[in-house]
Amino acid sequence: MRRRPGISGLQTAAAARDQYRSLGENVAKIRTDLMKEQLATFRNQLEEFARKHKNDIKKSPAFRAQFHSMCAKCGVDPLASNKGFWAELLGIGDFYYELGVQIVDICLATRPHNGGLLDLEELRGLLAKRRRASREPITEDDCLRAVSKLKSLGGGFEVFTVGHRKLVRSVPTELNRDHNLILELAQVHGYVTVQEVEKELTWKAGRALDALENLMREGLAMVDDGHPDGKRRYWFPCVGSAATGTEAVESVLSSPN
Amino acid sequence: MADFSFPYFYNYPPYFTLQPVRDTREKQVELWKQLILKYCKHHKYFVVDLEEGDFPLFANANIDRKLTYEAREVFLGALVSEGKAEWMDKGHRRCLILWRRIQDWAELLLSFVRENGMEDSVMTLEEIMSGDETRGSELAGIDRGVLIRGIKILEQKGKAAMFKGQATDDDGVKFSAH
Numbered sequence: 001m002r003r004r005p006g007i008s009g010l011q012t013a014a015a016a017r018d019q020y021r022s023l024g025e026n027v028a029k030i031r032t033d034l035m036k037e038q039l040a041t042f043r044n045q046l047e048e049f050a051r052k053h054k055n056d057i058k059k060s061p062a063f064r065a066q067f068h069s070m071c072a073k074c075g076v077d078p079l080a081s082n083k084g085f086w087a088e089l090l091g092i093g094d095f096y097y098e099l100g101v102q103i104v105d106i107c108l109a110t111r112p113h114n115g116g117l118l119d120l121e122e123l124r125g126l127l128a129k130r131r132r133a134s135r136e137p138i139t140e141d142d143c144l145r146a147v148s149k150l151k152s153l154g155g156g157f158e159v160f161t162v163g164h165r166k167l168v169r170s171v172p173t174e175l176n177r178d179h180n181l182i183l184e185l186a187q188v189h190g191y192v193t194v195q196e197v198e199k200e201l202t203w204k205a206g207r208a209l210d211a212l213e214n215l216m217r218e219g220l221a222m223v224d225d226g227h228p229d230g231k232r233r234y235w236f237p238c239v240g241s242a243a244t245g246t247e248a249v250e251s252v253l254s255s256p257n
Numbered sequence: 258m259a260d261f262s263f264p265y266f267y268n269y270p271p272y273f274t275l276q277p278v279r280d281t282r283e284k285q286v287e288l289w290k291q292l293i294l295k296y297c298k299h300h301k302y303f304v305v306d307l308e309e310g311d312f313p314l315f316a317n318a319n320i321d322r323k324l325t326y327e328a329r330e331v332f333l334g335a336l337v338s339e340g341k342a343e344w345m346d347k348g349h350r351r352c353l354i355l356w357r358r359i360q361d362w363a364e365l366l367l368s369f370v371r372e373n374g375m376e377d378s379v380m381t382l383e384e385i386m387s388g389d390e391t392r393g394s395e396l397a398g399i400d401r402g403v404l405i406r407g408i409k410i411l412e413q414k415g416k417a418a419m420f421k422g423q424a425t426d427d428d429g430v431k432f433s434a435h
Contacts, residue, residue, distance in 0.1 A: 113284070191270075216281075226270060226273045235269070235271045
């Protein structure tokens with residue numbers, strides 16, 4: 001379109017802009033409508049899929065994870081409510097609800113030993129042992145989903161990362177950054193000394209002791225004064241080596257309450 | 258006798274230090290109490306000496322840790338409070354572990370006598386503690402003091418009567434356990 005100077009030129013430009021705009025809006029509307037339609041079709045197909053593969057979803061963790069991913073893509077949350085189409089069709093709400101109850105159970109039973117922090121891998125191992133009867137394996141993903149549902153119920157359930165491990169917290173006490181750093185340091189040997197903490201984290205005297213004493217008061221650390229070198233060690237049952245940890249936790253679970 | 262298997266906490270160093278935090282301490286005491294009872298029952302130990310080095314359970318060479326006297330006193334004291342042990346001296350240096358109650362020992366003795374048709378017989382204390390008759394039974398290895406107290410209970414029920422022999426070795430008991 002040739003630009004023409006003068007008022008009529010301006011009017012033509014304005015009219016052109018308007019035309020483009022409405023065309024743009026139309027295109028946008030068409031695109032949205034098309035998308036809605038596609039989404040609706042996709043949803044239907046997803047429902048069909050879920051119906052057909054109900055057992056696979058229940059039995060295979062990989063399948064389950066993929067299914068969740070597909071649902072997320074089209075904005076469906078199968079766990080959103082225990083009633084409704086999805087929960088009824090798949091009983092998936094029940095699955096995670098049940099898992100959540102078992103997780104709470106295990107966390108409560110192990111709290112005297114670890115102060116309310118449980119290594120996620122250990123939790124998985126214990127769940128597997130508990131659920132030996134049903135042959136549905138539990139993945140980290142399953143645990144994380146169940147815990148996030150628990151989180152929304154309150155009570156302090158949370159998963160957080162320390163170093164290279166994930167821990168499930170089942171007490172309301174939150175750990176501050178100082179505590180987290182200490183936990184990470186403790187992962188190496190299962191314990192730390194005041195000097196070690198001061199050296200590795202370059203803290204002033206007093207800060208390390210305060211943090212460690214705090215962690216001890218919260219039940220997350222135990223003191224050990226028995227080493228021949230005379231230095232007090234603070235041990236952290238929640239980050240101990242996986243072997244002793246699981247053994248410890250199992251023992252706690254199997255002892256009469 | 259099967260090997261004694263130690264629980265997980267026995268190899269975790271901090272459990273050998275008395276924990277200052279109350280809840281942690283309670284859990285620790287509970288674990289040690291159960292361990293002491295189980296251990297003594299397994300080995301048929303009756304008397305625990307709190308002095309350094311005398312009772313093997315209180316030191317774990319694998320992790321190079323041992324309980325202080327204070328810790329030993331706390332754990333055993335907890336057993337005493339529960340009626341599962343008794344201090345043998347005011348200084349709390351020796352402790353009698355009742356991993357089986359005296360009255361249950363008395364019952365056991367009575368059952369043994371009946372099962373072996375010894376209702377009217379006589380046995381020396383030594384024979385009961387370490388003789389052929391009781392070999393392999395629960396009674397074998399029983400502590401002399403515990404045995405005497407058990408017999409006293411049977412005496413009160415008219416099922417037995419103790420007598421003194423020429424020498425301590427001959428001290429014995431006559432059963433009338435019908």
